[in-house]
Amino acid sequence: MELDSLYQAVILDHYRKPHHKGLQSGFDIQVKHNNPSCGDEVTLNLSISDGVIKAISWDGVGCSISMASASMMSDLLLDQSYEDANQILAEFVELMQSKGQSQGNEALLDDAVAFAGVSKFPARIKCALLGWMAYKDASSQLMA
Amino acid sequence: MELDSLYQAVILDHYRKPHHKGLQSGFDIQVKHNNPSCGDEVTLNLSISDGVIKAISWDGVGCSISMASASMMSDLLLDQSYEDANQILAEFVELMQSKGQSQGNEALLDDAVAFAGVSKFPARIKCALLGWMAYKDASSQLMA
Amino acid sequence: MVDLSQYKKDFPILSRTVRGGNPLVYLDSGATSQKPEQVISAEGDFYRKHNAAVHRGAHLLAEEASAAYESARENVATFIGAKAAETIFTKSATESINAIAYSFGNSDSSSKFSIKAGDEIVVSEMEHHANLIPWQQLAKRTGAKLRWFEVTPEGRLDLSKLSDVINAKTKIVAITHQSNVLGSITPLKPITAAARAVGALIVLDACQSVPHFKVDVKELDVDFIMFSGHKMLGPTGVGILWGRETLLNEMSPFLFGGSMIDSVTMTEATWAQLPQKFEAGVPNMAQAVGLSAAVDYLNKVGMKNLHEHEIALTKQMLDGLSQIQGVNIIGPVEIKDRGGVVSFTIDGVHPHDVGQYLDQHGIAVRTGHHCAWPLMRKLNLVGTTRASFHLYNNADDVIKLLDSVSEVQAYFKVKI
Amino acid sequence: MVDLSQYKKDFPILSRTVRGGNPLVYLDSGATSQKPEQVISAEGDFYRKHNAAVHRGAHLLAEEASAAYESARENVATFIGAKAAETIFTKSATESINAIAYSFGNSDSSSKFSIKAGDEIVVSEMEHHANLIPWQQLAKRTGAKLRWFEVTPEGRLDLSKLSDVINAKTKIVAITHQSNVLGSITPLKPITAAARAVGALIVLDACQSVPHFKVDVKELDVDFIMFSGHKMLGPTGVGILWGRETLLNEMSPFLFGGSMIDSVTMTEATWAQLPQKFEAGVPNMAQAVGLSAAVDYLNKVGMKNLHEHEIALTKQMLDGLSQIQGVNIIGPVEIKDRGGVVSFTIDGVHPHDVGQYLDQHGIAVRTGHHCAWPLMRKLNLVGTTRASFHLYNNADDVIKLLDSVSEVQAYFKVKI
């Protein structure tokens, strides 16, 4: 079923057992993003020092796609350099805009290539990007 | 031509040589009415004493129908009792709403039956009624 | 119950297939209704035969267009028991509500419509954003205070503090006729009585009532109502503002421009009579004509038949959902004072994911906060899944939805 | 000149007969244009195939409707050289102008959009009521002063007092791009230069320009433009407000309700990103799609071809009218900086009577003050008769009008 390309097992796993969920204290910046059309919310705590992402944690309410995406993002970006994180971010955004044409670069995205299917469901792209946009906002404020 | 039923000779005569046009002093009330969709304007001076229309004069700018109608109205209503004038007014309004089905009561309306043709041109009914509505407003204020 | 199945064929979109090649089961009429061919072609015919700027031309097309537009107004007015002069065409209910709020704001401080610090405006926790934010903003601009009725756990308006909420300071009571989330119908009598007792004006958001059951403004005892054409089988881009003639006569207009004037100089303008006073510019003529065709269609079906039909479907849906473990109905479970809108949640599955699963099976529902975010917060929900009906729905649609809801639980491996 | 005759057949209404059994000669496109079948069926197809509430549903129809609506926005934006985010769908130019005026009025006193006593707002004597009264009212509400450019006897904007009219107090300059009565096109450069020099914002009423010649907001150096779909072959019930992204981002929204929010509680709301911030409620989706089809159609014809075609007809009309004794052209007789709108008067015959005679012969024109009453007063006229063109008009239409004008004089027995 078409739907299975959206709800890959790894996505549903992260949804049920999200990583880095629960806000940690001692952050450099906190941002809150939401998706006004459906009400999903993500709050993100981020610390960057010496150009490296030292801590990332988040909390929020939302659908499986938005929550699983925030979870995998945290896994992917923690301990990366700001530059590498940006490359991963760019790759993920490109995957989301690929309208089902791309498989995603597994070297960069690891398990997050499972989101490739989301790009065929335009209304869900915003869900998958919610956490990433929070990260983008937070990190670019920190690095400004 | 259909148009000739609108522009009867007597109407065009009154348009070219309107009666009671030019505001007379010594009135009991003055009202100004306009037709905002085309810009036609009529100012009416009216005096009623002992229930009789003692003086009526008007001025204004407008199309042949509105000006001729004000002219004939003045002829018809001058020296009439308020009650008779109301009957004439009612008859004229009814004629305007007749959608071309009525010839008009000549005993009451005299030359103004020429306006029967106007009732087939919905956009022109307001023109023909402009002066009459001014009279209605003025007289009902006076008799209130 | 009258059988309405003959009408479905008039709605071209209902014969298309959607995701997964499934036939469309449209259960999102609370957001917008589908349109019968009669409405679509009424709009098209206006353009093909009579299109011209109304009230402005000396020519035959302008006469015909004006007649079509004004008879559309008569028709819609009659439908709600109103006079034509009180029935204003807007672009939507949202515009209608904002129009009234701005008209209050535009009033001279001496007028009875003027709102100032110390005054109170009353809404409820179940309002759609369209009947909340304009009043928040009016309060903000004027210094007035916003008050509200709370919502009971069953999803009814909580009137227990009625005499506190509506008090001597209350100037406006703006309330929904039927919640677009909960389906609950507002008991108007106690509210209008309280408002009348303190001289407050009553604004009724009739977006979810006029399209579904007979509403007669003469019986309501309110001052303003508003609704959108697109939720009642009509075109997009047209709504109605109805107000009492005496009030509209006294109020300031909202939009300024052509056709709404009596006289204009460089520095001053005076206003036309009703309804033109509230209709600036070349109006949405084709959409007004389309809305009139929708009213004709609804009259043909019969509002009573429509309502009975929707109530039967609602009952079937409520009964069915009650029997599925792990499913929660959000809103009254009783059918009394309840319209054809059924919100629910499924434990362990986010509404957005529920909607996605249903969509894959051809079932179109709405998910999320339904533009009633404060209500969601109050009920401690991130959102709901909402199924809503119109005349073209039938018992099969409900069965399909119920079956799919059970499958959702299986698909997302919810433990029940 | 490119031959546009192939297009006329696309406009169903143009094949009908009117008063006296005459074929329709439609010369009233300045009031509203006719619609090609392509536009009518684009609107119908939206309802028949994709209708759903945009930006709100999880289902396929909602996705399709959103895609149709947003690609309509892209298309219209490209047409005027704008970004999609800056291109707001309204119901009409009238709404667009009022929206901006209210947004100014809604601004905090600390914001640069706030208007107060001592500020000045500049318009002109040739404005349509839609670009005059909203500013009169804003001035009235805020205590600002309304100033204006006069009109020269030839019907051009009188810029001789430019540095007096636009001065250090000027906050807004709201001006028409082309007069709907005189046909004169505003020389923007000196005005925008003067406005920029004092930091005033520039609002351009593009109702009579965008439908007739290429307008690119990047080249205009103005801050806001507005126009209506119905004058550019599009549906009724849709207009555009374009504004610079930076300004729209900073400005207060105008209508409040669903879809324009970022977050909402009972007492507070924050706004969505552009363009949603300025589009409250379920939008006029089918009309936006129809407008996009109109833009496609205009692109196919080519705005340059259209403009040349209209200029040729205008020249023919001006030449013809100049040769009839007792006929006065109201507006520039020179073709330079002039669009396809020709107003005239006939000595001894009221415009309304002229229009009636023409109508009897199948010729649809507009008569009266054309929603520019202050201009009429200035020119000492009770009104004019106005012929205005679009792509479906041709030289025969002009000849018919010219012949009929001569007959009017005979019919009403005017002595020449």
Ligand SMILES: Cc1ncc(COP(=O)(O)O)c(C=O)c1O
């Ligand atoms: C110059 C001008 N401005 C504004 C308007 C108002 O447009 P609308 O009535 O479509 O809102 C018009 C047309 O009526 C116009 O010609």
Ligand SMILES: Cc1ncc(COP(=O)(O)O)c(C=O)c1O
């Ligand atoms: C209760 C209620 N009020 C107001 C609205 C706003 O209507 P619209 O978006 O058509 O203006 C809606 C629908 O969206 C609604 O359901």
